[in-house]
Amino acid sequence: MTICRGRCLRVDLTTQEIATTSTPDDGIGGRSWNSLTLLRELAPGIDPLGPENILCLSVGPLTGSELIGSCRFIASAKSPLTGYLGDSGARGFFAPELRWAGVDQIVFTGAAERWVYLLIDDGTVELRDASHLVGRDITETTTDLRRELHDPDLQVAAIGPAGEHLVRYAIISCNLARAAGRTGMGAVMGSKRLKAIAVRGSQPVKPADPDRFRRACTELEAAIEGHPEFESRRLYGTTRIMDSLAAMGVLPAYHFRSANFDEVEKVNGRALRRDHVVKPKSCYNCNIYCSRYNVTEYNEGEGPEYEAQAGFTVKCGNADLELAVGVSNTVNRLGLDCISTAEVIAWLMECRHEGLIADADVDGIDLGWGSREALLRLPEMIARREGIGNLLADGSRRAAEVFGPEAERLTAEVKGLELFSADPRGIKGYGLMNAVNSRGGDHYRAEPSIELTGDEVLAIRRVGNPDAAHALKEEGKGALVNYAEHLGILSDSLTICKNISCCMDVVDFDLAAVAYSGLLGKDVSPGQLWEVCTEVGQAERDFNLREGLRPDEDTLPRRFVDAPIPDGPAAGTTIDITRLVSDYYREKGWREPPPGEN
Amino acid sequence: MTAVIPRDRGGAYKEYPVIKCDIRLCVGCRICEVTCSAFHFGAVSPALSRIRVAKLEEIGIDMAVACVSCAEKSCLVCPTDALTVGEEGEIALARELCTSCQECVSACPVGAVGFYEDLPLFCDLCDGDVSCVRTCPTDALSNVDEGGESLEAFAASDGNPAEKRAAYVEVQGVPLRDSWAAGQRVDS
Known part of the structure; x- marks a missing residue:
């Protein structure tokens, strides 16, 4: 069943040809479109930094709308850091602009001979010479482009020297500091000699069923403002977490x-x-x-x-x-x-x-x-x-x-x-998440944030198990991570800030279904969205298995598996990662070891 | 503020309330643009908004710019007299006279006149319930009877409306930048 379909720009950097097609018709925007595109179109075993790699950049149907936090784009390709599926999202203002320019996905193939940037000006799209931008950092590249194109409101996603030099963890960044940071998407962009993407757009995002759409927006707004973390997030943002993690x-x-x-x-x-x-x-x-x-x-x-x-x-x-x-x-x-x-x-x-x-x-x-x-x-x-x-x-x-x-x-x-800046032994859901998620050691793939808040009621609502809310318990974590992964895929597809949807846990499949239904003007059920997220998660797994992923890679570094936390409030805590991963595999319905093992 | 005396059109303009942005409070979220375009068009795009946020990212300055109901009324340059000052002091557009020449858009020294689907966009204060002021999450925006600011200093600004907004906001941001350099922090 097709829920939504978007406009896809195909940019062949080798031939410099640009064509317009459709996004995959079985996704729901953002990451779902990218993952499905890569599974279907990328040849297995290619060099991530070679011209055969494909770089996808997507927004979703709700990007640039009235829905709070609908501000992200997702960049995906085979990762030069992991050799598996790479993707990362960035907030800021680039994604809405791309949507207002009428572009939902860009698929870059090949590699340019000389440095170029892509300019999207509403209906007009062209590749332009970027030789004068080589060596410029992200701030300089953005500012240079805004100046020379006489548009201080121009939105730019760029790579810096790190991307040019193919650093395997180079970022693509917009608004100077909003990064698609993980898995080296900037290096893939650099390997294609694509220095930047500059966008301006004016096409409105108009919900087909305004009253229904407005209902989702109002509900989300109220949920955020009534959230117990609202004030501390306003004051400290993510930096608030240091004290909690210390405790x-x-x-x-x-x-x-x-x-x-x-x-x-x-x-x-x-x-x-x-x-x-x-x-x-x-x-x-x-x-x-x-x-x-x-x-x-x-x-x-x-x-x-x-x-x-x-x-x-x-x-x-x-x-x-x-x-x-x-x-x-x-x-x-x-x-x-x-x-x-x-x-x-x-x-x-x-x-x-x-x-x-x-x-x-x-x-x-x-x-x-x-x-x-x-x-x-x-x-x-x-x-x-x-x-x-x-x-x-x-x-x-x-x-x-x-x-x-x-x-x-x-x-x-x-x-x-x-890995991120927290010890996975003392937050078991996050530990499991780091072990199994499709892009490797990472916390933001999906946030089993319930174990940071200890909210048993929410844990019961989400996965039917109050133990899932306890950071030091291993019970219920397979189900929690599976739920968090679904919510992560949903968030990356619709494309909302995950601090809001996952960490504050104020977006669920019910609310998302109202938002999709209102925007698209047709009935989209929570179950349909869940099903798409399941399929996309499986597509990402299949992609990695095809690239040679072995089940024994679904683990944590030995230093965490072999020894307990040495000191502090959680001193002596160990993590049984095998047990956690088995629980997760069971939740997924995967055989042990999972299918596709070579 | 004293009432605005027009230079060449005779009669005194009634003082018109304007949207003011406190540059110290603006965080650059662009919710004002979202709600303005949604209120007037039922759709979201900054191109539809009568208020625009200039984001000077490399110096950390954000500020929303809307019509300041300036003393000079530069937009009345209209060659077909489609623009007049209305009874309440607002800029009134006679649609049937507008030829879409965009001279008013170019004439505004701070780039506060929008343009969409062949017509210029002027802030109409949402017929009373000003949506951008109501939804601004930091209360940076207010609706005050402080029209009549002279924009003489910006009249010679080069460039398109976006560049003019940026130039205007850069000047407004100087005291704030100076305070940062002097050690002022968000809570101090």
Whole structure:
């Protein structure tokens, strides 16, 4: 059954030909369109950084509408970091503009001979020379394009030096700091010599059944404003979570060596707001406006979110928040994923701490915990593949192969994708999510956020098991992660901010069905949406199995499986990842080991 | 504010309430654009909005710009006299006289005149229940009797409406930027 269909631009960068077709007719927007396109069109086994890879960029039918937070685009391709399905979403203002330009999906194939950018000006689409933008960072690229096209309102999604140099965790970024950050979609864009996509659009998004659509919008608005986290999200955004994670005993201090970071008060959300935040910032059409603008002695910019904040402080053993915020701004400008970058640096510091490498191995850079020199210099070197940066640009898994098995033992990645800033042993749902999700070690794929709030009532409503709400219990986590994955696919398809839909848990399939029905002017049931999400999840699994995924890769790094949390409030906690994964497989109805094993 | 005295059309304009944006509070969410276009057209697109947010991302400044009911009334440049100042002080458009030449759009020094489907767009305060003011999540917007600001300083601004909005907002943002440089933080 076809729920919705959109307009797809096909851009062949080799021949520079552009054609218009339709999106897949069995998806519901965004990630669903991209995953189905890639499963059907991408040849197995190709080089992710070769011209055979396909880069898809989608919005959904609700993007750019009145629905709060409907502001994301999803970029998907085979990941150069994991070798499996890669995709990542970005908030901000690019996605609505693309929708107003009448484009729902762009499928880039081939590779250009010389650097180009794509200009979409309502009905007009053209590839243009981008040689003058090469080497420019994300802020410069965006600002240059706005100036030369005489349009300060122009929306630009660009890569920085990191994408140009094929750093395997390079981002595609819009609005200077809103990144499609994970799995190296910026490197795929760079491999195609596509520097940027610039868009302006004026075509209205008009719901076919305004009253019904308005009902969904009003319901969501009320749910957000009545939410217990509403005020703290307004004040601190994602940076609010540092204190909670500290209390739960899952901070990744000194690269997961400790759950205690004595100077947490110096680097938490309150410290950030007190010392560096000059104003809140918002993505498109959001009544929470949870982002922030910072000014530091180094630079200024939007952010950081929790991951950059914790990654460049707690994880690296650095108590200098000003430095961390400055680094976060730089990493955004260079076009690097802050999670992978922080993880690579923190891992390197731990290798140094363990005596596995010497400063001399890394161009003489001081790798002591919290080293200012390392934090200031390494991102620049990684983004341009200079010195040791060339090796680190390939991610911690590949770098560890060079540094040897002891260094390998210290990595924190799943399927090649670096882990977030929390200890998966003390939040079992997140631990399981990191082990099994289709893009590798990652928390934002789907957020089993109920175990952060401990809301038993909601856990019963969502998965029928109050245990699912307890971070330290392993019961009910297969069902919780399966539900969260469905909600993740739904969110990435319709394309709403997952902090709203998944973390605050204020969007469910019922509400989404009203929104789709109102926008499209036809009856779409929650069951139909659930079914599409199941099919898309299976398509993503099939894609990865086809690329050689083995079930034994659905696990956590050995360091978390073999040893308990060493200290802090959750000291002694272990994680039985085999049990959790089995529970999840059962929930999915997969055989053990699952079908498709080669 | 004193009543506005037009320079060449005779008679005094009635003071007209305008939408003001407090640049210190604007977070750049563009909800005002969403609600303005939804209120007037039942659809969402900034091209349909009578209020537009200039987002100067590289310096962290956001500000919504709508008609300030300026002292100069530059938009009355209309060659077919389709534009007049109405009884309430508002800019009134006689649709049948409009030739879609967009001279009013170009003439506005701050780029506050929209244009969609052959007609210029002027803020009409939503017939009383001003939707952008009502929905602004930070209360940056207010509906005040403070029309009559002189835009003389921006009359020579080059560029298209978007560039003029940006130039206007950059100037409005200078004191805020200065306060940041002096150590002002969001809660201080």
